[in-house]
Amino acid sequence: MSHQDLYKIQPSQIVLSRSAFKQNITFLKSRIDKSVKFSSVIKGNAYGHGVSSFIPMAEEFGIDHFSVFSAYEAEGVLKFRNNPDTRIMVMGMIRDDEIEWAVENDIEFYLFDMARLEAAINAGKKIGKPARIHLQIETGMNRTGFEEQLWQPVFDLVKKNREHLKLIGLCTHFAGAESVANYYRIQNQNKQFQKALKIAEMVFGERPLAHASSSAATLTYPEMHYDMVRIGIAQYGFWPSRETFMHQIKSSGIKRGKDPLKRVMTWKSEVMNTKWVNEGEFIGYGNVYMAGRNMQIATVPIGYSHGFGRNLTNTGYVLIKGERANVAGLVNMNMITVDITDIPNVGKGEEVVLIGHQMGNEITLASFSEMTNHLNYEILTRIPASIPRIVAN
Ligand SMILES: *Cc1c(COP(=O)(O)O)cnc(C)c1O
Numbered sequence: 001m002s003h004q005d006l007y008k009i010q011p012s013q014i015v016l017s018r019s020a021f022k023q024n025i026t027f028l029k030s031r032i033d034k035s036v037k038f039s040s041v042i043k044g045n046a047y048g049h050g051v052s053s054f055i056p057m058a059e060e061f062g063i064d065h066f067s068v069f070s071a072y073e074a075e076g077v078l079k080f081r082n083n084p085d086t087r088i089m090v091m092g093m094i095r096d097d098e099i100e101w102a103v104e105n106d107i108e109f110y111l112f113d114m115a116r117l118e119a120a121i122n123a124g125k126k127i128g129k130p131a132r133i134h135l136q137i138e139t140g141m142n143r144t145g146f147e148e149q150l151w152q153p154v155f156d157l158v159k160k161n162r163e164h165l166k167l168i169g170l171c172t173h174f175a176g177a178e179s180v181a182n183y184y185r186i187q188n189q190n191k192q193f194q195k196a197l198k199i200a201e202m203v204f205g206e207r208p209l210a211h212a213s214s215s216a217a218t219l220t221y222p223e224m225h226y227d228m229v230r231i232g233i234a235q236y237g238f239w240p241s242r243e244t245f246m247h248q249i250k251s252s253g254i255k256r257g258k259d260p261l262k263r264v265m266t267w268k269s270e271v272m273n274t275k276w277v278n279e280g281e282f283i284g285y286g287n288v289y290m291a292g293r294n295m296q297i298a299t300v301p302i303g304y305s306h307g308f309g310r311n312l313t314n315t316g317y318v319l320i321k322g323e324r325a326n327v328a329g330l331v332n333m334n335m336i337t338v339d340i341t342d343i344p345n346v347g348k349g350e351e352v353v354l355i356g357h358q359m360g361n362e363i364t365l366a367s368f369s370e371m372t373n374h375l376n377y378e379i380l381t382r383i384p385a386s387i388p389r390i391v392a393n
């Protein structure tokens with residue numbers, strides 16, 4: 001589909017950069033050992049990047065393991081993967097009655113309670129092939145995971161039902177590896193995890209495969225990579241936090257000012273209309289914005305219904321001809337007005353960049369709100385799935 005066709009479907013589009021993704025994967029793989037598997041975390045519609053476009057692109061660069069949150073998201077991978085051997089792992093929600101479907105389709109899933117363990121055994125029995133399971137170990141996150149007193153009995157039960165259960169790995173999740181404030185909590189979690197691995201080794205005769213680290217832990221704690229890392233935010237070109245970035249700069253000799261991660265996503269729209277407004281007139285609803293001079297404004301067909309939040313009223317900006325155009329007035333449901341007084345020759349159809357690069361300038365997610373480090377995740381995943389995503393070089 002050409003850009004022109006897509007514009008007929010939606011007033012904005014998201015372009016994924018193959019070269020940026022390639023650079024991120026190359027960088028991230030350089031931080032982990034060759035023997036460590038790379039799982040691409042694509043929950044939340046691939047952090048807003050769009051699974052239907054992202055999955056085939058990731059496969060092009062050798063990704064063959066995807067981590068998702070739910071059975072519903074796993075179904076998306078089944079649909080959009082090109083490589084039938086690409087593996088799928090559900091880290092969260094799967095109903096007991098969805099387990100048979102998972103077993104049938106060779107989908108791996110986390111187990112963290114006895115009921116689901118029983119359901120997995122039964123599904124394995126019924127379908128005649130073993131359920132592919134990851135045992136989630138409670139190490140201190142206190143969300144989901146088998147508590148310490150259950151480790152031995154769970155391992156024994158899994159061993160006893162080897163015919164119906166294929167133990168792929170033991171796993172856990174750290175409670176905030178992107179902040180040094182959580183350093184001791186994570187060290188303690190890792191100690192607990194190792195304790196569980198020892199018990200598992202005694203029961204099974206060998207240490208099962210293990211995985212624990214997200215982007216932040218992968219980049220900050222190399223000793224915690226184990227056999228697989230689960231990389232979400234960093235593969236899309238965003239740092240989990242400024243601290244993680246600073247740590248990388250210090251520990252890997254990256255030149256200051258040189259960011260080894262490149263944003264994969266550019267979100268674009270176009271100018272719908274332009275007009276002049278006299279000094280002293282109000283723009284848009286109410287009296288939120290008064291023209292302080294004779295102003296030229298452009299309307300852009302993007303609003304809070306598309307994930308461009310009302311909190312950007314009078315504070316957000318977009319790029320037009322590589323220049324910053326400030327939002328003037330309220331963000332509407334599907335429209336904004338921006339100040340183009342100082343950007344000459346802007347006409348209807350002119351490209352507008354909401355996130356990403358244009359002519360040497362960049363809008364980061366930070367400009368979408370007062371930046372707190374975690375907001376990246378939230379803003380990305382709130383971008384509606386209905387916006388078309390296309391892959392470009
Ligand atoms: C989301 C998630 C990840 C990936 O986290 P990032 O910070 O995006 O790298 C890894 N593991 C689990 C269990 C997750 O839920």
